[in-house]
Structures are given as C-alpha cells and as structure tokens.
Amino acid sequence: MGGRQDCAVLIAGAGPVGLTLAMDLAWRGIDVCVVELRRRGEPPSPKCNHVSARSMEIFRRLGVAGKLRNAGLPPDYPTDVSYRTSFTGMELSRIPIPCRRDRYDATEGPDVGWPTPEPPHRINQIFLEPILFDHATQMPSLRIMSRTEVASFRQDEKEVVVRLRDLDSGENDEISCQYLIGCDGGRSAIRKAIGAKLVGDAVVQRAQSSFIRAPELIKLQQVAPAWATFSLNPRRSGNVYAIDGRERYVIHNYLRDSEADFDSVDRDWAIRTILGVDDSFDYEILGKEDWYGRRFVADRFRDRRVFIAGDAAHIWVPYAGYGMNAGIADATNLSWLLAAHLNGWAGPSILDAHERERHPITQQVSRFVMDHAEAMAQQRATVPDNIEAPGAEGEAARASLGRQAYDLNVQQYCCSGLNFGSYYENSPIIAHDAEKAPPYAMAEFTPSTVPGCRTPHFCFADGRSLYDAMGPEYTLLRNDPALDVTPLLNAARSAGLPLDLLDIHDAPDAADLYHHKLVISRPDQHVAWRGDAIPTEPVQIVDLISGRY
Numbered sequence: 001m002g003g004r005q006d007c008a009v010l011i012a013g014a015g016p017v018g019l020t021l022a023m024d025l026a027w028r029g030i031d032v033c034v035v036e037l038r039r040r041g042e043p044p045s046p047k048c049n050h051v052s053a054r055s056m057e058i059f060r061r062l063g064v065a066g067k068l069r070n071a072g073l074p075p076d077y078p079t080d081v082s083y084r085t086s087f088t089g090m091e092l093s094r095i096p097i098p099c100r101r102d103r104y105d106a107t108e109g110p111d112v113g114w115p116t117p118e119p120p121h122r123i124n125q126i127f128l129e130p131i132l133f134d135h136a137t138q139m140p141s142l143r144i145m146s147r148t149e150v151a152s153f154r155q156d157e158k159e160v161v162v163r164l165r166d167l168d169s170g171e172n173d174e175i176s177c178q179y180l181i182g183c184d185g186g187r188s189a190i191r192k193a194i195g196a197k198l199v200g201d202a203v204v205q206r207a208q209s210s211f212i213r214a215p216e217l218i219k220l221q222q223v224a225p226a227w228a229t230f231s232l233n234p235r236r237s238g239n240v241y242a243i244d245g246r247e248r249y250v251i252h253n254y255l256r257d258s259e260a261d262f263d264s265v266d267r268d269w270a271i272r273t274i275l276g277v278d279d280s281f282d283y284e285i286l287g288k289e290d291w292y293g294r295r296f297v298a299d300r301f302r303d304r305r306v307f308i309a310g311d312a313a314h315i316w317v318p319y320a321g322y323g324m325n326a327g328i329a330d331a332t333n334l335s336w337l338l339a340a341h342l343n344g345w346a347g348p349s350i351l352d353a354h355e356r357e358r359h360p361i362t363q364q365v366s367r368f369v370m371d372h373a374e375a376m377a378q379q380r381a382t383v384p385d386n387i388e389a390p391g392a393e394g395e396a397a398r399a400s401l402g403r404q405a406y407d408l409n410v411q412q413y414c415c416s417g418l419n420f421g422s423y424y425e426n427s428p429i430i431a432h433d434a435e436k437a438p439p440y441a442m443a444e445f446t447p448s449t450v451p452g453c454r455t456p457h458f459c460f461a462d463g464r465s466l467y468d469a470m471g472p473e474y475t476l477l478r479n480d481p482a483l484d485v486t487p488l489l490n491a492a493r494s495a496g497l498p499l500d501l502l503d504i505h506d507a508p509d510a511a512d513l514y515h516h517k518l519v520i521s522r523p524d525q526h527v528a529w530r531g532d533a534i535p536t537e538p539v540q541i542v543d544l545i546s547g548r549y
C-alpha cells in the first residue's frame with residue numbers, strides 16, 4: 001500500500017458475487033478493484049453446490065464456463081439426487097441429472113432440453129471460487145487486493161473515499177472510486193454503513209453442517225452414488241453432498257423444533273444416523289458450521305454511490321440452489337448499468353433501475369425458497385415409522401415417500417422457472433407493453449419476449465447460440481429482413497447508445513419464439529422493447545431504455 005489510488009469501481013468482497021461483478025465490469029472496459037479479507041488461494045467454506053444454467057450463461061460470456069464445467073466432481077460421477085432411508089440404506093427415489101461428461105448431449109431427464117447454451121452445473125464453491133479468482137486476475141483493468149479490509153468509507157456527490165486496512169501489516173490506506181459495491185456477504189458491514197435493514201423472517205430453519213473426509217463411504221452404498229443424497233428416516237433426516245466424488249462430503253443435519261440449540265444434538269450420532277454407519281466407521285471432520293436459515297431481503301440496495309449485492313443484500317435458506325445464483329443475477333444487472341454510465345452513454349439516473357428491477361424479483365425468490373423449506377421440514381417430520389420395514393408394507397411406505405420426495409424436490413433441483421423466468425416489471429428503463437409476463441414460478445417457465453423477460457434463447461441453423469451471436473451491449477433482433485431499421489439505428493448512434501443489428505429470421509426456432517418483427521435485447525439479455533415497426537419517434541425509445549427519462 002502507499003499513496004492514494006483511484007479506480008472507477010471498488011468492490012468489497014471476492015466471493016462469487018464480487019468476482020462476477022468485477023469480471024463483468026472489466027469485460028465492459030471498466031477499471032475495477034476488488035478488496036478481499038482472505039489471502040489469495042484461501043478457500044471459502046464448502047457452501048454452494050449448484051451453479052444455475054443462467055449463471056453458467058453469464059460465465060460463458062465471460063469466457064470462464066468451460067473451465068468451470070471441467071472442474072468439480074469427476075466427469076462421470078452421477079450428479080443425481082437420491083432419496084434413501086440413510087446414505088448407505090435403501091433408495092426411495094432418484095432425480096436423474098446428467099453427469100458433467102454427458103451434460104451437453106443428454107436427451108433424458110427433468111432438466112434436459114432446456115433452452116440454453118449452458119445447462120446447470122454441480123460444483124462446490126471451494127472449486128468454483130479459485131477458478132473465478134484466477135480468471136479475474138488475468139483480465140486487464142481488474143486488480144484484486146487480498147488480505148485487505150474495507151474498513152470505512154465516506155461519500156460525496158463526486159466520489160467515494162474508502163479506507164482500506166492491510167490485515168497483515170495493519171497499515172491503512174485510502175482509495176478513491178466513483179462507486180463502491182458491498183459484496184461482503186451476509187454480515188455485510190457496508191449494508192450496515194448505508195443504513196439498509198434486513199426485512200423478512202428471522203429463523204426459518206437451523207442446521208448443523210459438517211464437512212467430512214470418509215474415503216470408505218463411497219463403497220458402502222447399496223446403489224449408484226449421487227451428488228446429493230437425502231436420508232429420510234424417523235431417527236434423523238439430513239442430506240449429504242458429494243464434494244469431490246471420492247472422499248469429501250458435506251452433511252446437513254436439520255434441527256427439530258423441539259431441540260433447544262445446536263449443542264443439544266450429538267453431532268457424531270447425527271452424522272452416523274444420516275450416513276447409516278455404526279461406531280466402527282472412521283471419518284474425519286474437516287470443518288463445522290452451525291447456521292440459521294432465514295429469509296431476509298435488505299429494505300434498500302443503495303445509498304447514492306454505494307450499492308450492496310449478493311448475500312449482503314439478501315439471505316435465505318439455500319434451497320433451489322438460489323443464494324449465490326441470485327447474487328450473480330444482481331451482479332450482472334448492476335454491472336451493465338454502472339458500465340453504461342461510466343462508459344459515458346447513460347446518465348446516472350440509469351442506476352435507479354437496479355433496485356427497481358432487482359428488489360421485487362428477489363423478494364419473490366425468497367418466498368419460493370421459504371415455502372420450499374417449510375414443505376421439506378414437513379416431509380422430514382412425517383417420515384413413517386415403517387420406512388425401513390422389510391416386506392410389502394415397508395415397500396409400500398418407501399414407494400410412497402419416494403414419490404413424494406421426487407415430486408417435491410424435482411421443483412427445486414430442476415427449477416427452470418428460477419433459471420430463466422425472472423423478469424423485471426415496472427422498470428423505468430423498459431418499454432413495457434400491454435401483455436403481461438408469463439407467471440413466475442420455481443419450476444415452470446415459458447419463454448417470452450414481453451419486455452422485462454430474459455431474451456428467449458435459440459440456436460441458429462449452424463448450431464450457433466443466439467447469446468454467442470449477440471454482442472455485449474444492446475442488440476436489435478430483426479425477424480423480417482425487409483424492414484428498414486435505419487432510423488432506429490441512427491437514433492441510437494446519435495445518442496451514443498451501442499446497438500447492433502442481428503437478423504434472426506432464418507433461425508429454425510425464432511418464428512415460434514419471436515412474434516414481433518423487432519426486439520431490442522439489453523446488455524444483460526433481457527428484453528427492453530419490441531414492436532412490429534420502427535417507432536415514429538425512435539429517439540423516445542432510445543432515451544427510455546438508456547435512462548434519459
């Protein structure tokens with residue numbers, strides 16, 4: 001450290017959300033600096049295991065999806081979800097999810113055939129983050145300062161001055177930036193500093209989590225391994241995630257309402273019961289974390305030049321794999337808005353759209369997830385006593401619970417709605433029209449060009465993805481090559497708004513998905529405007545979508 005430094009955007013926190021935001025900003029040419037408490041290479045705790053298809057689409061654009069896809073579980077390790085009487089017990093049902101080797105080619109399964117160039121990926125955060133970190137460090141105009149804390153900040157109408165503390169030397173330094181973004185996790189000091197309050201439901205669930213090494217466990221299973229294994233029995237239900245497909249696992253033991261606190265449950269007993277092993281079985285505890293599942297969304301995401309995103313802005317029980325993935329969606333939204341302003345073609349008012357767009361959709365996700373958590377707690381609490389009984393009676397009980405577990409959980413593990421259905425309503429920078437977006441649901445999705453929806457994806461006849469063909473900024477998708485769009489392109493050019501033209505009429509699926517002749521897709525691949533003709537005043541559309549309202 002030493003001497004006052006400057007950057008356009010300073011991000012507190014190099015977790016998955018801070019790194020995605022930093023990479024997306026740097027990809028848009030913005031000078032960005034990330035400050036992180038951990039030392040370089042220090043892994044996070046093994047929390048998140050699921051990267052959504054939508055997040056993978058974002059990583060594909062940033063050039064890091066391939067590296068992520070090739071990491072995590074072994075290529076042929078089944079990424080299924082299995083419901084059993086215990087980890088080593090009888091299987092009740094299984095949700096088939098293609099292993100990463102087969103992910104692009106698989107033809108069967110509840111999350112196969114989705115309209116995306118990047119299907120979901122099962123990888124733990126301990127493998128994901130180092131890949132994002134390495135990729136970020138190779139990007140020009142992106143700096144990461146490890147073992148450094150954002151200690152405090154002050155802002156005025158021109159800048160934010162941030163005080164940084166070197167955690168090894170204890171030295172302080174100052175850095176000036178245009179915008180400060182708190183991606184500093186659930187305990188965010190930046191959220192507190194801007195006076196944002198978490199609003200929601202205090203405790204939805206309590207879980208005792210253990211990260212273990214157990215090299216012999218894989219061989220004790222009666223059925224094929226799975227990525228996630230749920231133990232459902234009357235003694236202790238819980239779930240087990242395979243982390244490396246060999247010897248490391250994370251086990252979540254959910255406390256019952258009658259259990260007073262974390263210490264009142266014998267961790268070793270609970271682990272052995274969930275696994276279905278006796279006292280002679282050897283395992284080693286690598287890490288422990290006892291946590292409360294809550295449903296909280298900050299009442300605001302911004303104070304003038306300071307924003308919060310990811311867990312800093314919202315925390316909930318990690319169902320549907322949509323904690324980190326919701327934060328990555330925040331990052332993608334905030335990145336292009338900041339870049340639009342900092343690159344000079346949009347005024348600061350465009351930034352008002354971030355909270356207007358992200359807050360309502362985040363609230364909706366938090367409620368889906370809470371409802372699911374309650375349904376799962378109910379299922380754990382009502383496992384029949386005869387679930388492990390031999391003979392016809394036990395078999396009937398297992399078939400019934402297996403079916404229920406499948407039906408309930410296929411919604412969260414194959415949640416096409418959460419992946420692709422998010423839309424922005426009442427946005428100040430979207431030209432909303434009379435048609436309503438399809439209903440937003442966890443597990444169902446209807447592609448739509450209603451302004452605010454994710455730009456429907458298809459492949460061109462040569463197999464090229466629409467998203468690969470679209471540039472980083474606005475794209476005018478034209479379904480009728482005879483339509484002269486020069487006035488609209490000229491209006492955009494005069495306003496400095498970057499708008500590329502892409503003809504889509506010869507793509508086999510475009511006609512089914514695109515019922516208007518023209519659609520403008522935003523830099524974050526959401527629809528900004530659609531129509532069958534150039535508007536009489538094209539400049540009005542250009543002004544609206546770029547925040548000159």
Ligand SMILES: Cc1cc2nc3c(=O)[nH]c(=O)nc-3n(C[C@H](O)[C@H](O)[C@H](O)COP(=O)(O)OP(=O)(O)OC[C@H]3O[C@@H](n4cnc5c(N)ncnc54)[C@H](O)[C@@H]3O)c2cc1C
Nearest residue numbers: 013015016017048049050150185310311318321323324325
């Ligand atoms: C058991 C469990 C399972 C989960 N599974 C999933 C899943 O499958 N899918 C999913 O999407 N989500 C899942 N989640 C949620 C997911 O882990 C989080 O949503 C995600 O880590 C949030 O990322 P983030 O970058 O916002 O915050 P974090 O990952 O918390 O990162 C914040 C970073 O900020 C740094 N920091 C903090 N304060 C400062 C400061 N003052 N200065 C500088 N740096 C600072 C921290 O060191 C940290 O690296 C799970 C969570 C849990 C608990």
